[in-house]
Amino acid sequence: MLDFGALPPEINSGRMYAGPGSGPLLAAAAAWDALAAELYSAAASYGSTIEGLTVAPWMGPSSITMA
Numbered sequence: 001m002l003d004f005g006a007l008p009p010e011i012n013s014g015r016m017y018a019g020p021g022s023g024p025l026l027a028a029a030a031a032w033d034a035l036a037a038e039l040y041s042a043a044a045s046y047g048s049t050i051e052g053l054t055v056a057p058w059m060g061p062s063s064i065t066m067a
Contacts, residue, residue, distance in 0.1 A: 004012050054063040 050063075
């Protein structure tokens with residue numbers, strides 16, 4: 001809740017110290033890093049597959065355009 005201005009500082013301070021800390025934020029950052037690595041891997045795999053098709057079995061204008 002974004003009601004910090006409506007509450008006294010003692011309440012806000014108590015909520016900050018009683019909260020979950022940085023753990024959930026660090027876990028979310030790690031999850032985003034893992035997702036980024038998976039997406040990078042998928043893109044690299046897709047790129048190498050398309051590049052392989054332009055050289056050997058599907059040589060033609062469409063495969064060159066796709067690459």
